[in-house]
Amino acid sequence: MARLCKEMNSLFSEFVLKNLRLCGFHTVVDFLEENPENLVRITKLPYKDIVLLRHNIIANFSAFQSSGKTAYNEIVTNSAMVSTGIERLDALLGGGILTGNIYEVCGLSGSCKTQLCLTIAMNIALSLKQKVYYIDAKLDFSSRRIFSMLEEKQIAETDVTETLKRIEVVRIKDLYQLFSFLHTLRENLAQRELESSFVRVIILDSLPAVFFSFLNDTNNEGIALKSQLANTMKHIALECHVAFLLVNLASRHFDEIENLPDPDLTVSSVQTEVVKPALGKQWLHIPSTRLLLKKVESQVHVSIIKSINIPLCSSCILNIKDEGLV
Amino acid sequence: MFRPLCTLPLPGLLSSKLRELGFMYCDDVCFDRNGKPILDPIAEKVLRQWSDEPCTYWKELLATPATKNAFSHLQDECDLGRIETFCRSLDEYMDGGVPLQRITEFSGAPGSGKTQMCLHLCVDVQIPRAFCGLEGQAVFVDSCSAFTVSRLSEIAEACVNHCSMLARDGLNQNMLQAMKHFSKISILENVFHVLCFTHVDLMASIIYLKKFLSEHRQVRLIVIDSITFALQTIDNALQRVSLLYDLMENLRTIASEFDVAVVVTNNLTTKVETEKESSLIPALGESFGHSVNYRFLLGRTTDSNFVCVSGKNLNKSSVTVPFQITRSGIREVQNN
Numbered sequence: 176m177a178r179l180c181k182e183m184n185s186l187f188s189e190f191v192l193k194n195l196r197l198c199g200f201h202t203v204v205d206f207l208e209e210n211p212e213n214l215v216r217i218t219k220l221p222y223k224d225i226v227l228l229r230h231n232i233i234a235n236f237s238a239f240q241s242s243g244k245t246a247y248n249e250i251v252t253n254s255a256m257v258s259t260g261i262e263r264l265d266a267l268l269g270g271g272i273l274t275g276n277i278y279e280v281c282g283l284s285g286s287c288k289t290q291l292c293l294t295i296a297m298n299i300a301l302s303l304k305q306k307v308y309y310i311d312a313k314l315d316f317s318s319r320r321i322f323s324m325l326e327e328k329q330i331a332e333t334d335v336t337e338t339l340k341r342i343e344v345v346r347i348k349d350l351y352q353l354f355s356f357l358h359t360l361r362e363n364l365a366q367r368e369l370e371s372s373f374v375r376v377i378i379l380d381s382l383p384a385v386f387f388s389f390l391n392d393t394n395n396e397g398i399a400l401k402s403q404l405a406n407t408m409k410h411i412a413l414e415c416h417v418a419f420l421l422v423n424l425a426s427r428h429f430d431e432i433e434n435l436p437d438p439d440l441t442v443s444s445v446q447t448e449v450v451k452p453a454l455g456k457q458w459l460h461i462p463s464t465r466l467l468l469k470k471v472e473s474q475v476h477v478s479i480i481k482s483i484n485i486p487l488c489s490s491c492i493l494n495i496k497d498e499g500l501v
Numbered sequence: 502m503f504r505p506l507c508t509l510p511l512p513g514l515l516s517s518k519l520r521e522l523g524f525m526y527c528d529d530v531c532f533d534r535n536g537k538p539i540l541d542p543i544a545e546k547v548l549r550q551w552s553d554e555p556c557t558y559w560k561e562l563l564a565t566p567a568t569k570n571a572f573s574h575l576q577d578e579c580d581l582g583r584i585e586t587f588c589r590s591l592d593e594y595m596d597g598g599v600p601l602q603r604i605t606e607f608s609g610a611p612g613s614g615k616t617q618m619c620l621h622l623c624v625d626v627q628i629p630r631a632f633c634g635l636e637g638q639a640v641f642v643d644s645c646s647a648f649t650v651s652r653l654s655e656i657a658e659a660c661v662n663h664c665s666m667l668a669r670d671g672l673n674q675n676m677l678q679a680m681k682h683f684s685k686i687s688i689l690e691n692v693f694h695v696l697c698f699t700h701v702d703l704m705a706s707i708i709y710l711k712k713f714l715s716e717h718r719q720v721r722l723i724v725i726d727s728i729t730f731a732l733q734t735i736d737n738a739l740q741r742v743s744l745l746y747d748l749m750e751n752l753r754t755i756a757s758e759f760d761v762a763v764v765v766t767n768n769l770t771t772k773v774e775t776e777k778e779s780s781l782i783p784a785l786g787e788s789f790g791h792s793v794n795y796r797f798l799l800g801r802t803t804d805s806n807f808v809c810v811s812g813k814n815l816n817k818s819s820v821t822v823p824f825q826i827t828r829s830g831i832r833e834v835q836n837n
Binding site for chain 2: 177178179180182196201202205283284285308309313314315316317318319321322336339340341342343344345346347348349350351352354355356358359361381383384387388389390399400403407410414424425426427453
């Protein structure tokens with residue numbers, strides 16, 4: 176908590192807290208920002224007590240730096256590369272989905288984004304026998320599709336049941352429910368670190384479905400909540416060693432690109448179609464890797480449009496089959 | 502990690518009051534002491550202005566949606582009711598018919614059979630349980646005045662005749678009993694018609710639908726014909742998009758809470774292509790497809806022959822299904 180209260184330190188008595196609040200100091204940040212001499216005058220505590228309180232608060236609430244080597248060792252010991260089960264996609268991603276990251280899949284309507292998510296969820300639950308969380312914001316999760324995909328692969332009935340039981344589906348109606356779920360999930364994951372059925376991948380389908388009601392906002396509430404969401408997801412990804420796979424929309428725009436003037440000194444411009452991910456410029460920076468899907472007949476072209484370690488414009492082609500995306 | 506107060510659906514005044522008093526995170530307001538959640542006394546005083554039971558109110562705000570595994574979902578999905586369309590290939594394609602608890606979109610050019618499909622579904626949803634129907638009522642939200650009672654009664658009469666023939670041939674007691682209450686008049690009585698002229702009417706009717714449906718639990722179908730028409734009265738594009746999403750969010754909640762099928766009709770608009778010929782795509786943008794579960798494009802080939810192409814269907818690949826619209830409504834194509 177950020178609000179000053181007596182649970183933080185025994186020196187924060189009722190009298191001290193009342194005086195602080197009367198002068199407008201409610202949170203730890205207010206306390207730290209103020210001059211210690213002023214605080215002595217307000218709280219009537221001796222100077223050394225104020226200094227002790229400050230050190231206490233800093234020890235409990237501030238961030239600590241660690242060396243790059245420690246951070247690297249932590250990543251190496253704790254993160255995992257989760258295979259998506261789709262060979263070509265794994266090759267494109269350099270092995271699979273790395274925990275601690277946020278992946279985004281974007282594409283136009285009908286470009287098989289949900290199909291991809293269902294295929295990945297099924298593969299992880301089936302081959303890796305891990306639990307997968309599927310957060311469904313638009314009621315598009317289809318158990319029947321996963322069932323038919325497993326049937327096409329000719330998996331035994333008991334295995335089919337076990338696989339389906341490993342995929343946990345949450346139906347959320349708005350952004351606030353999403354926050355509630357993420358915070359509860361974080362608490363559960365932190366407690367269950369040692370249990371065998373841990374979670375490595377959380378799929379969110381889809382993000383624009385919860386943010387579109389904030390489109391016409393005048394007080395920019397949507398932007399603030401987007402930042403909060405990004406913050407929460409990154410924290411969970413790093414602390415609980417999971418990876419998020421988000422589904423985003425894309426929209427078409429026409430950009431005019433001017434060609435170089437040719438010898439007759441006429442400048443011609445060409446209109447090209449540009450496909451941009453939805454949710455605005457702020458969201459462009461949030462995921463660590465962004466995949467663009469494009470459906471061409473019965474194939475899906477997957478290309479990388481943002482990545483830290485994979486070369487851009489690398490792509491692969493997946494086939495849409497009855498057993499999923501291959 | 503602490504959860505900030507701004508991520509809770511608090512009323513504006515309440516959140517500003519709490520912020521003034523220095524409450525930034527949920528943990529500030531309510532913390533666990535020995536496993537029991539206790540509200541901060543100052544926060545409790547503020548909350549009491551909004552609710553007599555601050556503890557329960559706070560718990561409701563923090564309510565987490567329940568998780569269910571895919572196996573239970575499979576059982577639910579298989580039990581999902583469907584509204585038959587009387588055209589076998591179309592029904593097969595839709596896994597039995599238009600599904601309940603989902604939003605289905607029919608788009609097409611004027612005269613491509615969208616309203617006919619909607620009227621037909623209004624009749625089909627009322628087929629008695631003895632004939633494997635849903636025996637439900639229908640709500641027709643009409644924004645383009647395409648609803649004609651005479652056409653509805655024509656379709657209703659044909660359906661009643663079809664069912665009575667089945668009952669007579671089958672000599673099934675249940676069917677004969679059901680036919681006593683199933684007539685043209687009863688079908689017309691079970692279709693509720695709502696006329697909307699502007700987007701305000703449309704939004705108001707959708708919000709009122711929640712109350713209406715809790716009183717009329719037999720409703721199994723809501724038709725909105727057409728959703729584009731009512732939104733054309735808005736000038737500001739951003740306002741139109743945000744209203745559309747509010748509408749769709751409300752419809753989604755209604756569909757799952759009251760176990761109804763929502764059918765929406767849409768117009769077509771031009772998609773300007775740079776190199777190729779311009780094509781026609783469903784209106785309201787790419788992101789509208791995001792809010793609906795199933796998209797179907799209807800088109801007319803000849804006088805009475807139509808086709809249905811699926812634009813978005815999670816379980817099957819895209820296929821063209823032909824059907825006919827006759828005097829009795831939607832039927833299978835008769836090969837002569």
